[in-house]
Amino acid sequence: xxxxxxxxxxxxxxxxxxxxxxxxxxxxxxxxxxxxxxxxxxxxxxxxxxxxxxxxxxxxxxxxxxxxxxxxxxxxxxxxxxxxxxxxxxxxxxxxxxxxxxxxxxxxxxxxxxxxxxxxxxxxxxxxxxxxxxxxxxxxxxxxxxxxxxxxxxxxxxxxxxxxxxxxxxxxxxxxxxxxxxxxxxxxxxxxxxxxxxxxxxxxxxxxxxxxxxxxxxxxxxxxxxxxxxxxxxxxxxxxxxxxxxxxxxxxxxxxxxxxxxxxxxxxxxxxxxxxxxxxxxxxxxxxxxxxx
Numbered sequence: 001x002x003x004x005x006x007x008x009x010x011x012x013x014x015x016x017x018x019x020x021x022x023x024x025x026x027x028x029x030x031x032x033x034x035x036x037x038x039x040x041x042x043x044x045x046x047x048x049x050x051x052x053x054x055x056x057x058x059x060x061x062x063x064x065x066x067x068x069x070x071x072x073x074x075x076x077x078x079x080x081x082x083x084x085x086x087x088x089x090x091x092x093x094x095x096x097x098x099x100x101x102x103x104x105x106x107x108x109x110x111x112x113x114x115x116x117x118x119x120x121x122x123x124x125x126x127x128x129x130x131x132x133x134x135x136x137x138x139x140x141x142x143x144x145x146x147x148x149x150x151x152x153x154x155x156x157x158x159x160x161x162x163x164x165x166x167x168x169x170x171x172x173x174x175x176x177x178x179x180x181x182x183x184x185x186x187x188x189x190x191x192x193x194x195x196x197x198x199x200x201x202x203x204x205x206x207x208x209x210x211x212x213x214x215x216x217x218x219x220x221x222x223x224x225x226x227x228x229x230x231x232x233x234x235x236x237x238x239x240x241x242x243x244x245x246x247x248x249x250x251x252x253x254x255x256x257x258x259x260x261x262x263x264x265x266x267x268x269x270x271x272x273x274x275x276x277x278x279x280x281x282x283x284x285x286x287x288x289x290x291x292x293x
Contacts, residue, residue, distance in 0.1 A: 079131035079182040081105050083116045084257040085217030086127035087247055088186040089225055090195045090210045091240035094268035095188035097127040098244045100252075101277055102259030109259065117263040119272045121146055123190045124160045125265035129214045130183035130202065138170070138181060160189025160196040164206065172204025184214040189267050213247075216255045221247035237266065249280050 086099045103111030116135065117127045120142060128135040142163070149157060164187045174180045185200045198208040211225035228235070228243045235243075244264065251258045260280040266273045 075179045076131075076182065079134070081111065081114075081132045082182075082257070083114055083129050083132055083135075084255055085213060085215040085221060085251055086116065086129045086184065086186045087217055087221055087225070087244055088127065088188055088197050088199070088212040089229070089240050089244060090197050091235050091237055093195070094190065094237060094266060095125070095195045095197050096237070096240045096244055096267075097125050097186055097188045097265045098248060098262055099127045099129065100248065100259040100262040102257065102261075103132050104257045107256070109257075112259065112261070113277070115263055115277070117265045117274055119265065119274050120163060120189075121149075121157055122271045123267065124158065124163055125188050125267050125272050125274065126163075127186040127188075127265065128183055131181070134181040134183050138183070159191050160187055160198075161191055163187055163189075164196070164198045164200065164208075167200045168204050168206045171200055171202055175203045186212050186214060188265070189272075190269055193269065195267075216257070217247070217251055220254050221251055224250065237268070241266075245280065249282060252280055252282060 081103045083099065083103060086097065088095065088097045097117055099116040101113055101115055102109055103114035105111070111132075114132050116129065116132075117125065118139060119125055126142075146158065167185050167187065171181060171183075171185075180202045182202050184202065186197070187200070188195075188197045190196065196208070197210065197212060198206060199212045199214065200206045201214075211222065211229050213222040213225060224247050225243065228239075232239060241264070248258075248262055252260050260282055261277050262280065263277060264275045266275075
């Protein structure tokens with residue numbers, strides 16, 4: 001304080017002592033006000049519950065608008081990073097599910113390692129198309145369900161029909177809230193020794209079939225799967241793999257959002273096997289003959 005008074009006296013005329021005392025008083029008042037905002041000590045930390053919510057209210061996180069829940073909320077209008085077709089096929093004693101690993105950011109092939117085939121437990125595999133972030137969100141919930149079953153250790157495990165039905169309820173519930181999960185799910189597994197294959201879309205619409213293709217694959221790959229199933233109703237596992245690889249190759253030629261790298265899940269009575277990332281063998285020698293695009 002003595003230093004501040006000396007500096008002010010050097011600047012101001014010596015005869016104006018009242019002004020000096022007035023300025024010193026203002027300085028004291030400002031410092032006191034600042035310390036009142038910061039706490040009893042200017043160097044002390046803020047309280048732990050600083051800017052906390054009132055009783056019964058929600059916490060106002062940084063970057064979020066505070067207010068009641070009655071305000072309009074922004075919903076997802078369209079998916080952002082997406083995966084394309086998912087293929088599923090029953091064979092003699094199991095189910096096979098395939099999907100490529102491309103995550104498209106709009107029309108750009110942005111992410112090349114988005115794995116969209118997951119093992120749920122020892123008798124269920126799931127393939128997912130659509131928004132990849134929504135898939136990651138629901139994958140965490142499914143993983144938690146499986147973890148809870150392991151903790152319970154009651155001898156029961158999730159069945160493919162149970163997961164399939166649960167997905168219909170989740171997707172339909174989000175659709176009714178006008179905030180859908182932008183995904184198509186293909187659920188495959190073995191239940192009571194019988195292969196199961198079903199599909200669920202973002203509106204909760206669901207169906208079961210011997211062969212399933214979502215996205216663009218519903219137009220290109222599904223006719224190939226149907227033809228193969230009609231000609232060979234009791235196809236072996238190797239025959240099913242061959243037809244799936246052929247369908248993925250055709251999709252790679254025709255679908256601009258597809259990719260030559262893919263994963264394949266095979267579900268049999270022995271368990272679930274999800275392959276490493278595989279790559280298609282493509283042939284573009286006839287590309288110069290194609291016109292009309």
